[in-house]
Amino acid sequence: MLAKELNLAISTVSKALRDSHEVKAETKTKVWDLAKKLNYQPNAFAAGLRAQKSKTIAVIFPELANSFFSLAIKGIEEVARGKGYHVLIYPTHECKEQEISFAYRLMDGRVDGLMISLSRGTTNYDHLIDLNQKVPMILFDRISDDIDILKVTTNDYESAFIATQHLIENGCNKILYLEALKFTSAGKFRLQGHIDALEEFNLSYNKQLIIDCDQSDQENYYHIKHGLVSNKPQGILSSIEKLATLCYNACKELNLTIPNDVKIVSFSNLETAHLWSPPLTTITQPAFEIGKEAAKLLFQLLDKKQIDLKDENKILKSAFIKRGSSAVCETFT
Amino acid sequence: MLAKELNLAISTVSKALRDSHEVKAETKTKVWDLAKKLNYQPNAFAAGLRAQKSKTIAVIFPELANSFFSLAIKGIEEVARGKGYHVLIYPTHECKEQEISFAYRLMDGRVDGLMISLSRGTTNYDHLIDLNQKVPMILFDRISDDIDILKVTTNDYESAFIATQHLIENGCNKILYLEALKFTSAGKFRLQGHIDALEEFNLSYNKQLIIDCDQSDQENYYHIKHGLVSNKPQGILSSIEKLATLCYNACKELNLTIPNDVKIVSFSNLETAHLWSPPLTTITQPAFEIGKEAAKLLFQLLDKKQIDLKDENKILKSAFIKRGSSAVCETFT
Numbered sequence: 001m002l003a004k005e006l007n008l009a010i011s012t013v014s015k016a017l018r019d020s021h022e023v024k025a026e027t028k029t030k031v032w033d034l035a036k037k038l039n040y041q042p043n044a045f046a047a048g049l050r051a052q053k054s055k056t057i058a059v060i061f062p063e064l065a066n067s068f069f070s071l072a073i074k075g076i077e078e079v080a081r082g083k084g085y086h087v088l089i090y091p092t093h094e095c096k097e098q099e100i101s102f103a104y105r106l107m108d109g110r111v112d113g114l115m116i117s118l119s120r121g122t123t124n125y126d127h128l129i130d131l132n133q134k135v136p137m138i139l140f141d142r143i144s145d146d147i148d149i150l151k152v153t154t155n156d157y158e159s160a161f162i163a164t165q166h167l168i169e170n171g172c173n174k175i176l177y178l179e180a181l182k183f184t185s186a187g188k189f190r191l192q193g194h195i196d197a198l199e200e201f202n203l204s205y206n207k208q209l210i211i212d213c214d215q216s217d218q219e220n221y222y223h224i225k226h227g228l229v230s231n232k233p234q235g236i237l238s239s240i241e242k243l244a245t246l247c248y249n250a251c252k253e254l255n256l257t258i259p260n261d262v263k264i265v266s267f268s269n270l271e272t273a274h275l276w277s278p279p280l281t282t283i284t285q286p287a288f289e290i291g292k293e294a295a296k297l298l299f300q301l302l303d304k305k306q307i308d309l310k311d312e313n314k315i316l317k318s319a320f321i322k323r324g325s326s327a328v329c330e331t332f333t
Numbered sequence: 334m335l336a337k338e339l340n341l342a343i344s345t346v347s348k349a350l351r352d353s354h355e356v357k358a359e360t361k362t363k364v365w366d367l368a369k370k371l372n373y374q375p376n377a378f379a380a381g382l383r384a385q386k387s388k389t390i391a392v393i394f395p396e397l398a399n400s401f402f403s404l405a406i407k408g409i410e411e412v413a414r415g416k417g418y419h420v421l422i423y424p425t426h427e428c429k430e431q432e433i434s435f436a437y438r439l440m441d442g443r444v445d446g447l448m449i450s451l452s453r454g455t456t457n458y459d460h461l462i463d464l465n466q467k468v469p470m471i472l473f474d475r476i477s478d479d480i481d482i483l484k485v486t487t488n489d490y491e492s493a494f495i496a497t498q499h500l501i502e503n504g505c506n507k508i509l510y511l512e513a514l515k516f517t518s519a520g521k522f523r524l525q526g527h528i529d530a531l532e533e534f535n536l537s538y539n540k541q542l543i544i545d546c547d548q549s550d551q552e553n554y555y556h557i558k559h560g561l562v563s564n565k566p567q568g569i570l571s572s573i574e575k576l577a578t579l580c581y582n583a584c585k586e587l588n589l590t591i592p593n594d595v596k597i598v599s600f601s602n603l604e605t606a607h608l609w610s611p612p613l614t615t616i617t618q619p620a621f622e623i624g625k626e627a628a629k630l631l632f633q634l635l636d637k638k639q640i641d642l643k644d645e646n647k648i649l650k651s652a653f654i655k656r657g658s659s660a661v662c663e664t665f666t
Contacts, residue, residue, distance in 0.1 A: 067398065070403050
């Protein structure tokens with residue numbers, strides 16, 4: 001009806017109604033104006049049934065109020081929007097039961113594809129293997145090497161190695177390592193990078209210096225303080241962003257000066273790390289790019305349906321940004 | 334088929350498949366296990382067409398990598414999940430054309446309801462008035478009083494008044510006000526609260542001290558620096574979070590010490606504001622609660638379809654958190 005009235009091809013009208021980038025803004029305005037006048041309303045569900053496509057992708061991920069995941073989802077959304085797709089979000093709040101529940105809910109054909117970053121406690125992948133038989137899927141950042149699904153990650157091993165080396169070269173012989181995500185490949189690689197750097201510089205690996213921080217904030221805070229008091233480390237390497245805040249709080253409570261008494265390096269995507277007192281030295285993951293790469297891979301999968309798993313896993317590089325929290329003197333900012 | 338096999342009511346199976354909180358975890362597991370075995374896949378689109386419901390709500394909002402909106406969406410998602418609803422996200426990146434485009438895309442029956450926080454440049458509301466005829470809608474935070482749609486906001490006028498009073502009482506006779514969101518009610522109320530506090534304390538209102546910060550980061554930075562140099566204010570009140578970072582950077586570049594040379598207060602939801610150097614005094618909006626309230630109102634609307642607009646607009650209270658950036662001496666932390 002719209003096509004005839006406007007003397008346009010049906011496919012053009014259809015694309016205009018979907019706000020496709022293939023249609024000129026001027027044409028879209030014409031189509032929308034007439035659609036409005038005629039109270040025309042294409043039904044997403046009827047269209048979805050016809051095409052067996054929902055034009056929707058979903059993201060299952062651990063945490064919303066987290067600078068890494070906000071940036072990654074921003075990247076995902078940008079790619080999806082370019083393709084005319086809608087984005088559903090499913091934050092698990094680090095709860096594996098929630099992750100499993102979301103996975104089974106998404107078997108209903110609601111989405112054409114899925115991106116997932118594992119929750120802290122996920123150790124069994126049946127729900128993903130089941131879902132992946134129906135819905136194409138990409139794992140990002142919090143991945144497991146135990147599943148044959150395309151992955152986008154960063155160079156976690158190398159990053160932790162470089163950070164540890166930096167602390168050692170700045171005089172830290174005893175480094176507290178705050179371990180997190182121990183069931184994910186990211187967590188394992190970070191710890192291994194740290195351990196290998198210690199060995200490289202002939203420092204002994206001491207299990208007491210590895211603090212298990214896959215707990216509640218309160219428990220983590222207690223263990224970090226206890227680790228500082230009982231081990232008197234000269235440095236801390238925090239393997240996730242939110243632990244850095246606890247380190248600063250703990251040092252303050254214990255009257256330890258950063259960096260003079262304790263030097264701190266953390267994985268973090270906080271844009272305001274340079275404003276901290278002292279500015280925080282960070283391993284900064286390319287979060288936005290990870291989201292973009294994951295979405296691009298997913299759309300390749302949706303288009304071609306076949307990609308060689310081994311060739312196509314992507315590993316992006318994090319940046320190591322030296323600031324005052326790990327400096328010998330206060331020359332860094 | 335599933336119901337008969339498991340000797341359960343059809344409605345129970347249907348609820349279990351939708352992961353409803355009304356069904357016990359044990360029953361859900363039974364249903365899912367059998368559904369898996371039988372490769373059963375209810376189709377979301379067929380179900381949506383039957384019920385004329387999508388069980389999906391959407392959020393249109395300005396920015397993803399922003400601590401206020403991350404927290405607000407977290408609140409929205411929590412309420413939606415409790416109701417068995419899915420959440421679509423549409424970040425506008427402060428672009429009104431993008432907002433209009435999203436609004437028209439959502440006329441296709443894809444969502445049962447919508448929450449929207451206006452983009453910076455939105456001055457005409459036709460797209461929302463059109464969409465609201467088909468889709469129930471709530472405005473949150475960045476609202477306009479020119480549209481008759483239910484709203485959830487904070488006490489912006491009062492917050493700006495209190496912050497200004499605090500700066501005056503700490504010796505600031507000349508305060509630079511960083512204006513933003515000038516087309517939204519939030520922006521207007523914040524500025525008015527500031528102006529009225531100046532009058533209350535017999536300080537003259539000087540237009541040169543109001544800096545228009547609805548520009549690019551680069552332009553805002555230039556104008557803030559220029560404002561500091563030419564007006565030599567003793568205080569700054571920043572009406573949005575991201576401008577606070579620019580203030581700290583500008584003071585550093587100009588060798589101005591915070592709080593001795595310039596005192597700073599900002600609207601902000603950054604969880605790490607207490608770690609800044611010096612710790613940032615903030616007006617902190619209850620972002621998570623705003624999201625929850627907006628979603629609750631939307632579901633009331635979806636359930637009852639009639640709420641009295643005037644009675645039901647919600648105004649939540651922000652917290653004023655004094656820290657070192659606005660202190661006379663360094664006693665605040």
